[in-house]
Amino acid sequence: MDDHKIVQRNIALQREWYGEPLGDRVRRLVVAFNVSQAYLAEVLGISAPMLSQVMSGRRAKIGNPVVLARMIMLERKCLIPEVAAGHPEALMAALEDVRDARPTVGRDTFPVHALSEERAALSALRDIAEDEDLVEAAKRLDEEFPALADLLRRAGQQA
Numbered sequence: 001m002d003d004h005k006i007v008q009r010n011i012a013l014q015r016e017w018y019g020e021p022l023g024d025r026v027r028r029l030v031v032a033f034n035v036s037q038a039y040l041a042e043v044l045g046i047s048a049p050m051l052s053q054v055m056s057g058r059r060a061k062i063g064n065p066v067v068l069a070r071m072i073m074l075e076r077k078c079l080i081p082e083v084a085a086g087h088p089e090a091l092m093a094a095l096e097d098v099r100d101a102r103p104t105v106g107r108d109t110f111p112v113h114a115l116s117e118e119r120a121a122l123s124a125l126r127d128i129a130e131d132e133d134l135v136e137a138a139k140r141l142d143e144e145f146p147a148l149a150d151l152l153r154r155a156g157q158q159a
Contacts, residue, residue: 007057014060022062023055025071032078032147033091043099044070069103078147079121086145125155132156 001009014021030040041051046067053059062068077083077098082090125134134156141149 003058010060011057014057017061021057023057025075026051026055028147028150029071029074029078032083032150033074033095034086035095039095043074043095045099066103070098070101073101073103074098078151084145084148084151086147121151122155125152129155 011021011023018025026037026040030037033040035043037051037055038048041048044051044067046054046062046064050059054062062071074094077094080090080094083094129137134152138149138153138156141152
C-alpha cells in the first residue's frame, strides 16, 4: 500500500476512533493555547515526532491512553472562560496543570463524558442562535478568542 493510501486509511480510522482526525484536534489546541506543536507534545507527554506522525496520519492512534486523557483534559480547559478569552496566565496554568497531571485510565476512570459535555454545549448554542450567526460570530472572534471561535464554528456547522 502506498503512503497516500496509508495516510487516508489512518485518518479514516482516527475519525472512527476519536470522532475526527487527530491533526484537527491538535491544531485547535496549538492555536487555542498559542504554543508550538513541540511544546504541546511535551505537555501531553508524547515525543514531538510521534505527535507529528499522528497529526499527519502516518500513525493511526495515540498508543498511550494517558496521553489521550491529557489531550481531553486540555480540550476541556478550553471551556474555562479565562482560557477561552486567551488570558496568558490562565493559558499557562491550564498547560501546567495538564502537564503535571497523572490521570489514571481505566474502564471507570477514563474521561469519556467530555464528548457528551461538548455535544451538550454545541446543542445549547444551536438552540439559541442560527447556524449562520454562529459561523459569523466565530469569524469575528477568531483573532482574539480562537478557542471560543472554534466552538461557535463547530456549533454552526454541525446542525
